[in-house]
Amino acid sequence: MEGVSKLKQNQKLKNSLWRSIKKDWQLYALIGLPVIYLIIFKYVPMIGNIIAFRRFIPGGNIFGEQWVGLQYFKMFLNDPTFYNVFANTFILAFLLLVITFPAPIIFALLLNELKNRMFKRFVQTASYLPHFFSVVVVAGMVFELLALNGPVNSLLAGIGFDKISFMQLPEWFRTIFVSVDLWQTLGWGAILYLAALTGINQELYEAARIDGANRWKQTIYITIPGILPTIVVLLILNIGNFLQIGFEKVLLLYNPLTYETADVIATYVYRVGLESGSFSYGTAIGLFESIIGLVLVLGANYLSRRITDNSLW
Amino acid sequence: MKESWQYKIFKVFNVAVLLLVVFITLFPFVNIVAQSFSSEAYINAGEVSLWPKGFNIETYKVIMSDEVFWLNYKNTVVYTIVGTLISLILSTMIAYPLSKTRLKGRKFLTLFFVFTMFFNGGLIPNYVLVTSLGLGNSIWAIVLPNAISVFNMLIMRTFFENIPDELEEAAIMDGSSTFGILFRIVLPLSKPIIATMFLFYAVTHWNSWFQAFIYFTEKDLFPVSIYLRNMIKGAEATVGTGATSADNLVQISANIKSVTMVLTVIPILMVYPYIQKYFVSGVMLGSVKG
Numbered sequence: 001m002e003g004v005s006k007l008k009q010n011q012k013l014k015n016s017l018w019r020s021i022k023k024d025w026q027l028y029a030l031i032g033l034p035v036i037y038l039i040i041f042k043y044v045p046m047i048g049n050i051i052a053f054r055r056f057i058p059g060g061n062i063f064g065e066q067w068v069g070l071q072y073f074k075m076f077l078n079d080p081t082f083y084n085v086f087a088n089t090f091i092l093a094f095l096l097l098v099i100t101f102p103a104p105i106i107f108a109l110l111l112n113e114l115k116n117r118m119f120k121r122f123v124q125t126a127s128y129l130p131h132f133f134s135v136v137v138v139a140g141m142v143f144e145l146l147a148l149n150g151p152v153n154s155l156l157a158g159i160g161f162d163k164i165s166f167m168q169l170p171e172w173f174r175t176i177f178v179s180v181d182l183w184q185t186l187g188w189g190a191i192l193y194l195a196a197l198t199g200i201n202q203e204l205y206e207a208a209r210i211d212g213a214n215r216w217k218q219t220i221y222i223t224i225p226g227i228l229p230t231i232v233v234l235l236i237l238n239i240g241n242f243l244q245i246g247f248e249k250v251l252l253l254y255n256p257l258t259y260e261t262a263d264v265i266a267t268y269v270y271r272v273g274l275e276s277g278s279f280s281y282g283t284a285i286g287l288f289e290s291i292i293g294l295v296l297v298l299g300a301n302y303l304s305r306r307i308t309d310n311s312l313w
Numbered sequence: 314m315k316e317s318w319q320y321k322i323f324k325v326f327n328v329a330v331l332l333l334v335v336f337i338t339l340f341p342f343v344n345i346v347a348q349s350f351s352s353e354a355y356i357n358a359g360e361v362s363l364w365p366k367g368f369n370i371e372t373y374k375v376i377m378s379d380e381v382f383w384l385n386y387k388n389t390v391v392y393t394i395v396g397t398l399i400s401l402i403l404s405t406m407i408a409y410p411l412s413k414t415r416l417k418g419r420k421f422l423t424l425f426f427v428f429t430m431f432f433n434g435g436l437i438p439n440y441v442l443v444t445s446l447g448l449g450n451s452i453w454a455i456v457l458p459n460a461i462s463v464f465n466m467l468i469m470r471t472f473f474e475n476i477p478d479e480l481e482e483a484a485i486m487d488g489s490s491t492f493g494i495l496f497r498i499v500l501p502l503s504k505p506i507i508a509t510m511f512l513f514y515a516v517t518h519w520n521s522w523f524q525a526f527i528y529f530t531e532k533d534l535f536p537v538s539i540y541l542r543n544m545i546k547g548a549e550a551t552v553g554t555g556a557t558s559a560d561n562l563v564q565i566s567a568n569i570k571s572v573t574m575v576l577t578v579i580p581i582l583m584v585y586p587y588i589q590k591y592f593v594s595g596v597m598l599g600s601v602k603g
Binding site for chain 2: 021028047048122133139
C-alpha cells in the first residue's frame with residue numbers, strides 16, 4: 001500500500017514539475033545555457049580530479065589511462081618538499097587569519113568614530129584603491145619599494161641600518177606577504193563592516209548614553225555585538241578559503257631563493273604539474289588541498305550554526 | 314553631553330592613525346608615478362620618493378612607441394570587453410530565474426552554483442580541460458573558464474528579488490512573456506546593479522594574467538599584464554623592438570617598469586571615481602541578504 005501511494009506521490013511531483021517547466025519554459029531556457037556552462041567548466045574538472053588515481057598521459061584521455069590506486073598519494077606522503085610546503089601554507093594562512101582578518105574590523109570601528117564626513121570619505125576612497133590594482137602591478141610595486149636602492153632601503157640607510165635585500169631572503173617573505181595582503185585588503189574588507197555599522201539601531205546608543213555609558217562602553221556593548229553576525233559569516237568564509245592564500249601573489253613574489261618559506265601547496269602543484277608535467281601527481285596534491293578546504297568550510301559553518309545561530313546556509 | 318578627556322585624546326590619535334593608513338596606502342603608487350617621471354640616476358641613488366627628480370618623459374615615449382606593448386595593450390582591451398559581456402550575460406541568465414520563488418528546483422539549482430564556490434577542480438584538471446578543448450592560445454581560454462563569479466551572481470539575484478512583483482504581474486496581464494518582462498521591465502530597472510557588475514567584471518578581466526600565462530605561448534596574444542609580469546620577473550627580452558636597444562634597457566629598467574605599471578593602471582584610475590560609488594553600494598546590496 002505504502003509503496004503505491006509513494007509511487008503516486010512521485011508521479012504527482014513529476015507532473016507538477018513538468019507543468020511548472022511548461023509554464024515557465026522561458027525561465028528554464030534562460031538558465032539552461034549557464035547550467036551547461038557550469039557542467040563543462042566547473043563540474044568536469046571536478047571529475048577530472050580522477051587523474052589523481054589514474055595515470056594521465058598528456059594529450060590523452062582527460063580522465064587518464066589506467067588505474068594506479070593511491071600511488072600518487074603515497075608519493076607525496078613520502079615527499080619531503082610536500083611537508084615543507086604544507087607547513088608553509090599553514091603558517092601563512094594562520095598569519096593571514098590573525099592579522100588580515102581582524103584589521104578591517106578595527107579599521108571600520110576607527111572610521112566609524114569620525115564625525116567629519118568629508119574626511120571619512122577621503123580615507124575610505126584612498127583605502128579601497130589597492131584592491132583594484134592587479135596582482136602583477138602590486139608585485140611590481142613591491143619589487144620597486146623593496147629594491148636595494150628603493151625607498152624602504154633608503155629609509156633604513158637614513159636612520160643608520162644596513163640595506164636589506166628583502167626579496168632574496170627567506171626570513172623576510174612572510175612579513176612581506178602578510179603586509180602586502182593587509183595593504184591590499186584593509187579598506188575593501190572594511191566595507192561590509194561599515195554597512196553593518198550603519199544598520200545598528202541608533203536608539204540603542206541614546207539609551208546607553210542616558211544610562212551613562214561612555215564611547216568605549218558603547219563600542220563594547222552595542223557596536224561590537226551589532227556587527228558580530230557579519231564578523232561570523234566572514235570568518236566562516238575566511239576559514240573556508242583558509243588554504244587559498246593568494247596563489248598568484250606568491251607565484252609573482254617568490255623565487256628559488258625564498259622557496260624555503262614562500263613555497264605553498266598551490267605553487268608546488270603548479271611547478272610539479274604544469275612546469276614538470278607530472279599531471280597526476282600535481283592533481284593528487286591539489287585534490288588533497290581542496291578537500292581540506294571543503295572540510296574546513298563545512299566544519300566552520302556547522303560549528304557556527306551550533307554555537308552562534310549564524311551560518312552561510 | 315560633555316566628552317571625556319580620554320575620548321578627546323582618542324579622537325586626535327584616531328585621526329593620526331587614519332592619516333598614516335592613507336599615507337601608507339597611497340605611498341607605493343605615488344612613488345611609482347614619481348619614478349616613472351624621474352631619471353634613472355636619481356632612482357638608483359634612492360632619492361625618488363613622492364616627487365619626480367630629474368624630470369623626464371623619454372621613457373613614456375619609448376614605451377608608447379613599442380609595438381609589442383601596444384599590441385598587448387590592445388589585446389587586454391579586447392579581452393576585457395568580450396569577457397565582461399560574456400560574464401554579464403551569463404550572470405543575468407542565472408540570477409534572474411533564480412530570483413523567482415515560483416521556480417521549481419530553485420534550491421537545487423542555487424546549490425549547484427554555490428557549491429562551485431567551495432570546491433573546484435583545481436589547477437591541473439582545469440588546465441587539462443581547457444587544453445583538451447583546444448582553447449589554448451585563444452581568447453576563449455581566458456574569458457570562458459572563469460566567466461561566472463557566483464558571488465557576483467548572488468548579489469545580482471538579491472537585487473532582482475527586491476523588484477516589486479506587482480510590476481511584473483501588471484506586465485503579465487498585458488500579455489508580456491518572460492523575456493518581454495526581463496527586457497522591458499526588469500533590466501531597465503536594474504541599471505545600478507548592471508553597472509556594478511559591469512565594473513566588477515571589467516576590473517577582474519583587466520587585471521587577470523594567470524590564465525594567459527599558462528595558456529598562451531604566442532607573444533602576439535599576450536595581454537599587457539603578461540608584458541608587465543615578464544618585465545618585473547626580469548625577462549626583459551620581451552621589450553626588444555626598435556628604440557629600446559639592450560644597453561638602453563639595462564640602464565633605464567627601473568624607470569621602464571614604473572612607466573609600464575602606470576600605463577597599466579591608468580584605465581583603473583580613470584574609472585575609479587565612478588567605480589567607487591557603485592562598488593560600495595553593490596557590495597552592500599549583496600550583504601543585506603546572503
